[in-house]
Each structure stands twice: as C-alpha cells, then as structure tokens.
Amino acid sequence: xxxxxxxxxxxxxxxxxxxxxxxxxxxxxxxxxxxxxxxxxxxxxxxxxxxxxxxxxxxxxxxxxxxxxxxxxxxxxxxxxxxxxxxxxxxxxxxxxxxxxxxxxxxxxxxxxxxxxxxxxxxxxxxxxxxxxxxxxxxxxxxxxxxxxxxxxxxxxxxxxxxxxxxxxxxxxxxxxxxxxxxxxxxxxxxxxxxxxxxxxxxxxxxxxxxxxxxxxxxxxxxxxxxxxxxxxxxxxxxxxxxxx
Amino acid sequence: xxxxxxxxxxxxxxxxxxxxxxxxxxxxxxxxxxxxxxxxxxxxxxxxxxxxxxxxxxxxxxxxxxxxxxxxxxxxxxxxxxxxxx
Numbered sequence: 001x002x003x004x005x006x007x008x009x010x011x012x013x014x015x016x017x018x019x020x021x022x023x024x025x026x027x028x029x030x031x032x033x034x035x036x037x038x039x040x041x042x043x044x045x046x047x048x049x050x051x052x053x054x055x056x057x058x059x060x061x062x063x064x065x066x067x068x069x070x071x072x073x074x075x076x077x078x079x080x081x082x083x084x085x086x087x088x089x090x091x092x093x094x095x096x097x098x099x100x101x102x103x104x105x106x107x108x109x110x111x112x113x114x115x116x117x118x119x120x121x122x123x124x125x126x127x128x129x130x131x132x133x134x135x136x137x138x139x140x141x142x143x144x145x146x147x148x149x150x151x152x153x154x155x156x157x158x159x160x161x162x163x164x165x166x167x168x169x170x171x172x173x174x175x176x177x178x179x180x181x182x183x184x185x186x187x188x189x190x191x192x193x194x195x196x197x198x199x200x201x202x203x204x205x206x207x208x209x210x211x212x213x214x215x216x217x218x219x220x221x222x223x224x225x226x227x228x229x230x231x232x233x234x235x236x237x238x239x240x241x242x243x244x245x
Numbered sequence: 246x247x248x249x250x251x252x253x254x255x256x257x258x259x260x261x262x263x264x265x266x267x268x269x270x271x272x273x274x275x276x277x278x279x280x281x282x283x284x285x286x287x288x289x290x291x292x293x294x295x296x297x298x299x300x301x302x303x304x305x306x307x308x309x310x311x312x313x314x315x316x317x318x319x320x321x322x323x324x325x326x327x328x329x330x331x
Contacts, residue, residue: 030297050288058296098307105303109296116284116292118267121274127266187264223307230314237321 009087010229015222022218029215032208033057044202048117055113056201057208061216062106063135067173068217069099070142072224074170077163086235087228089159092166094227096145098220103139107132118187131181131188138176141169 033054035041043053073095080088110132115125126132148165152158181188189201266272277285284291 033297034293045288051290052292054290054293055296058293058300062300101303101307105300108303109299112295112299113292116281116289118264120285121277122266122272123275124266127264129264187267219304223304223311226308226311227314230311230318233318234314234321237318237325240325 077166
C-alpha cells in the first residue's frame with residue numbers, strides 16, 4: 001500500500017474553486033429556469049403542463065445526477081475490491097448516500113408534478129406509473145446498501161460485501177431507470193421507444209436543461225466531498241485509538 | 246410583451262390512455278379548492294416553485310446532517326485531547 005497521508009485524498013484548494021463555480025453556476029441556472037416575460041428563455045404554453053414544463057430543469061436532473069452518482073459510487077467500490085484502500089469504501093458509501101438523497105428528491109418532486117398535471121382534479125399523488133415504480137425500486141436498492149452495511153460488524157468484511165452489493169446495485173440502474181420503463185406504456189416521455197425529448201419540448205429548454213444537470217452534479221460533488229472529508233477525520237481519530245504496531 | 250405561446254390542446258384526441266387516472270372519463274374530477282387552487286393559479290407556476298423548494302430543503306437537510314457529523318467529530322477530538330492531558 002502506498003504511503004499516502006489520509007488528508008491528501010481530498011484536494012481542498014480545488015474543492016474551494018469548484019464550490020465557488022457551482023454556486024455561481026446554479027444561481028444562473030435557477031434564474032434561467034424561472035425567466036420569462038418576452039425577453040429571455042420563453043417557453044411555449046402547453047395545455048395541462050403550462051409553467052410546470054419548467055420542472056424539466058429540476059425534477060429530471062435529479063435522475064441524471066443519481067445516475068452520475070451511481071457511476072461514482074460503483075467506480076470506488078470496484079477500486080476497493082481491487083486494492084482494499086479504506087478511502088475507496090468511504091467514497092463509495094458517501095456517494096451511495098447521496099444517490100438515496102437525490103433519488104428521494106426525484107420521487108417527491110415527480111409526485112408533486114404529477115399531482116398537478118396528470119392527476120389534476122383528483123386527490124391522487126401516485127398511481128404506479130412504470131417509470132415511477134422502477135425509480136422507487138432503484139432508490140430502495142440503494143437504501144438496502146445501508147441496511148446491509150449496518151448488519152455487518154467486521155469493518156473489512158463490511159466494506160468488501162458492501163462493495164460487491166454496490167456493483168450489483170449499479171448494474172440494475174440502466175435497466176430500472178432506462179430500459180424497462182421505456183418498454184411499457186408510461187405517461188413519462190420516452191415510453192414506447194420515443195425520444196425523451198418529445199416534439200412539444202421546445203428546443204430552447206435544452207439551454208437550461210443541460211446546464212441544470214451539470215449544476216446538480218456539481219452540487220452532489222460538493223456534498224459528497226464534505227462527507228468524504230468528515231469520514232476521513234473520523235478514521236484518523238479511530239486510528240489513534242488503535243495500538244501502535 | 247410576448248406571452249407564452251399557445252399550443253392546441255391535443256390531449257383528448259391523440260393521447261393514449263396509459264394511465265388508469267389520466268384521461269379516464271370515469272374518474273370524477275373534483276372542484277379545486279384551498280391549496281390546490283393556489284398551486285394551479287398563474288399557469289401552475291407555483292408547482293415549479295414547490296418542486297424547487299423541495300429540492301432546496303432536501304439539500305439543506307443533508308447539509309445539516311453533515312454538520313451534525315462534524316459536531317460529533319469535534320466532541321470526539323475534544324475528548325481525546327482531554328484524555329491526553331490527564
């Protein structure tokens with residue numbers, strides 16, 4: 001094992017630069033998301049959707065971010081199985097936690113959106129649309145990662161088994177969030193093999209949608225790095241309690 | 246000032262009934278009242294605000310949890326320093 005000091009695993013000056021960039025970026029994204037009035041980024045009015053089309057900038061990036069998180073988490077689990085460095089387990093765990101957070105936010109925001117569009121005039125918030133159900137299962141799969149971890153006491157065994165499970169969880173992502181929902185009739189765009197950007201999605205929305213995805217992934221990275229730094233301090237404190245070799 | 250561009254309503258003619266609720270004429274539609282009335286006003290702009298606020302509060306909640314973790318770390322560190330001084 002290379003003698004890398006634990007504190008070197010997070011590049012703090014770089015973290016601060018990215019933090020500033022993310023804050024400025026997201027501020028512009030939110031301003032753009034709510035902009036209207038004839039001058040900038042007007043969106044067409046579509047029956048039933050109306051202004052809620054703007055949720056494209058908030059609800060959909062939750063899922064793109066969750067996919068990005070799944071890649072990050074699986075990468076670190078894979079590296080952990082390769083070399084057994086504890087930092088890999090720390091990173092995989094921190095990322096998986098944020099996968100659950102973004103997944104829950106995606107589910108809740110989707111439910112609110114559906115209540116005021118698809119289910120307008122009813123008291124319904126959830127009607128088991130295939131994509132919703134699959135996404136909920138996906139969040140539960142990542143939630144189970146933490147249940148599994150809490151069930152194992154030996155740190156090394158826990159890290160190893162959790163890493164293997166995390167790779168399994170990652171493999172399910174493209175199927176549950178992409179392949180299966182598209183093969184069923186769904187109110188979500190992209191069902192029946194249609195492109196997710198349907199004809200009624202005005203092209204101008206892409207100018208906000210893609211930056212929003214980048215911005216939310218940036219927000220994830222900040223929260224994730226904070227967790228990694230905290231977990232590292234925890235480990236260095238724990239290491240002090242262990243007898244010197 | 247340009248207004249939002251109006252697209253013709255095709256939901257009743259081209260929409261496939263994918264869902265047991267949406268587009269189903271047998272599901273009774275209630276008169277909106279209270280909170281829903283506010284949410285649906287102004288071309289449903291408040292729904293977008295609600296979604297943005299849910300995400301904002303969710304992320305803030307997470308930041309608070311991280312802070313709590315840091316509080317715990319500080320306590321542990323202080324205990325250790327106290328132990329070393331004994």
